[in-house]
Amino acid sequence: xxxxxxxxxxxxxxxxxxxxxxxxxxxxxxxxxxxxxxxxxxxxxxxxxxxxxxxxxxxxxxxxxxxxxxxxxxxxxxxxxxxxxxxxxxxxxxxxxxxxxxxxxxxxxxxxxxxxxxxxxxxxxxxxxxxxxxxxxxxxxxxxxxxxxxxxxxxxxxxxxxxxxxxxxxxxxxxxxxxxxxxxxxxxxxxxxxxxxxxxxxxxxxxxxxxxxxxxxxxxxxxxxxxxxxxxxxxxxxxxxxxxxxxxxxxxxxxxxxxxxxxxxxxx
Amino acid sequence: xxxxxxxxxxxxxxxxxxxxxxxxxxxxxxxxxxxxxxxxxxxxxxxxxxxxxxxxxxxxxxxxxxxxxxxxxxxxxxxxxxxxxxxxxxxxxxxxxxxxxxxxxxxxxxxxxxxxxxxxxxxxxxxxxxxxxxxxxxxxxxxxxxxxxxxxxxxxxxxxxxxxxxxxxxxxxxxxxxxxxxxxxxxxxxxxxxxxxxxxxxxxxxxxxxxxxxxxxxxxxxxxxxxxxxxxxxxxxxxxxxxxxxxxxxxxxxxxxxxxxxxxxxxx
Numbered sequence: 001x002x003x004x005x006x007x008x009x010x011x012x013x014x015x016x017x018x019x020x021x022x023x024x025x026x027x028x029x030x031x032x033x034x035x036x037x038x039x040x041x042x043x044x045x046x047x048x049x050x051x052x053x054x055x056x057x058x059x060x061x062x063x064x065x066x067x068x069x070x071x072x073x074x075x076x077x078x079x080x081x082x083x084x085x086x087x088x089x090x091x092x093x094x095x096x097x098x099x100x101x102x103x104x105x106x107x108x109x110x111x112x113x114x115x116x117x118x119x120x121x122x123x124x125x126x127x128x129x130x131x132x133x134x135x136x137x138x139x140x141x142x143x144x145x146x147x148x149x150x151x152x153x154x155x156x157x158x159x160x161x162x163x164x165x166x167x168x169x170x171x172x173x174x175x176x177x178x179x180x181x182x183x184x185x186x187x188x189x190x191x192x193x194x195x196x197x198x199x200x201x202x203x204x205x206x207x208x209x210x211x212x213x214x215x216x217x218x219x220x221x222x223x224x225x226x227x228x229x230x231x232x233x234x235x236x237x238x239x240x241x242x243x244x245x246x247x248x249x250x251x252x253x254x255x256x257x258x259x260x261x262x263x264x265x266x267x268x
Numbered sequence: 269x270x271x272x273x274x275x276x277x278x279x280x281x282x283x284x285x286x287x288x289x290x291x292x293x294x295x296x297x298x299x300x301x302x303x304x305x306x307x308x309x310x311x312x313x314x315x316x317x318x319x320x321x322x323x324x325x326x327x328x329x330x331x332x333x334x335x336x337x338x339x340x341x342x343x344x345x346x347x348x349x350x351x352x353x354x355x356x357x358x359x360x361x362x363x364x365x366x367x368x369x370x371x372x373x374x375x376x377x378x379x380x381x382x383x384x385x386x387x388x389x390x391x392x393x394x395x396x397x398x399x400x401x402x403x404x405x406x407x408x409x410x411x412x413x414x415x416x417x418x419x420x421x422x423x424x425x426x427x428x429x430x431x432x433x434x435x436x437x438x439x440x441x442x443x444x445x446x447x448x449x450x451x452x453x454x455x456x457x458x459x460x461x462x463x464x465x466x467x468x469x470x471x472x473x474x475x476x477x478x479x480x481x482x483x484x485x486x487x488x489x490x491x492x493x494x495x496x497x498x499x500x501x502x503x504x505x506x507x508x509x510x511x512x513x514x515x516x517x518x519x520x521x522x523x524x525x526x527x528x529x530x531x532x533x534x535x536x
Contacts, residue, residue, distance in 0.1 A: 085489075086482060165534050186348070191348050193352075208533075214354060217317055220319040265434060265476075268430065268431055
């Protein structure tokens with residue numbers, strides 16, 4: 001786009017949705033602010049926490065693009081917290097500032113390849129090992145490493161302090177399934193093990209009674225399988241960082257910031 | 269019950285359901301085996317993994333009572349794994365052995381107080397600190413301890429190697445909300461913080477973008493809140509161990525075993 005042109009919140013949203021077309025049912029809506037407002041600067045983050053919104057405002061931007069929603073609910077259900085002061089303070093901060101907040105979740109997951117998964121693979125320097133990008137998972141064929149070596153490598157590359165593992169940490173792995181975000185559920189993850197002949201699945205988040213228990217059962221049956229759980233933000237943050245780089249290039253005349261928060265969890 | 273009486277699988281199920289009455293919609297069904305079979309021995313466990321079923325059979329029992337389901341799905345949905353060998357091997361082991369497997373999930377959570385929560389509180393030696401048992405949570409008032417002290421105490425009492433924490437580990441806490449199992453979701457957990465004036469919530473499992481992010485927002489707003497995530501099995505196993513003690517007393521002439529597995533996850 002040309003310098004000097006006015007770009008609105010709606011223009012930026014259109015730009016981000018364009019690779020996919022328009023989805024009918026999506027959580028990707030403008031959560032706050034005026035779509036016709038001229039964009040003065042953009043902040044991008046994984047999660048629009050109170051602290052992230054404060055940082056965005058401090059940087060003087062008026063558009064925040066995040067992967068997750070505002071109020072601790074995938075579908076923006078705020079019924080049970082209408083009288084909660086944390087919710088009310090956050091809402092007040094947003095409304096009084098006039099900041100536009102756009103959630104980019106479903107669209108970026110529908111980029112080809114999935115923009116979040118691609119960001120994770122790039123952060124891990126694993127692009128050359130990709131065998132196939134499926135809709136919700138990518139299959140990789142890595143030089144042999146043990147589960148522990150892979151876990152340590154991931155921690156170093158993503159700069160995270162821990163991962164959770166199911167299985168034998170000495171198991172050598174080459175065929176790996178990678179699922180960013182909340183795709184660790186049994187319906188998506190479990191069938192991949194046999195269908196794709198995987199040694200290891202690495203996912204962001206999933207129910208503890210689903211895939212982890214399947215892996216334990218497989219091990220009880222003498223099969224060589226393992227699981228690494230990264231954490232939700234840990235698995236998706238790289239995709240949003242990547243997006244920020246892309247937005248910086250395309251809208252190079254606007255200030256564009258990536259806001260990273262400290263890890264949500266610590267292990268004791 | 270009198271020695272010498274024949275007790276069937278159905279009799280044991282009736283005994284366990286009796287405190288609640290009959291639920292219309294429940295996942296607590298006989299997953300395998302014949303309800304009229306005479307019970308020769310009972311094994312109780314949190315999760316009916318392949319290894320647990322093998323151990324139960326090795327002990328010569330023909331009834332296994334578990335809190336969670338067989339096939340990595342709360343509602344026994346096996347559509348996506350019908351051709352999976354791990355699933356097929358498990359199903360074969362169960363069918364060929366004839367073992368009866370009863371899931372005791374909804375009923376034990378509806379005991380008054382919740383049998384799973386009560387087991388956790390007892391394992392933590394916190395019975396005398398209970399302020400109120402609500403339907404899905406218990407509120408406790410503890411002598412002041414920091415989040416770290418509470419985490420270390422829990423690890424020692426439950427014999428677990430790690431917990432995950434959100435917030436300042438030096439925060440002194442007294443008012444605590446305790447939610448066993450998958451009750452860490454925002455709808456159940458978040459409103460408790462203000463309604464019950466809690467410093468800390470301790471739950472088993474919940475979505476990472478719900479309560480943990482609320483706690484982070486609260487902290488960003490200068491509020492003193494924290495969260496400890498135990499893990500699903502870690503929060504519910506004590507309740508099933510307790511049940512085993514109860515069943516041993518009532519059916520004292522039958523062999524009754526509790527089968528405990530190693531923790532599902534390790535941290536790297």
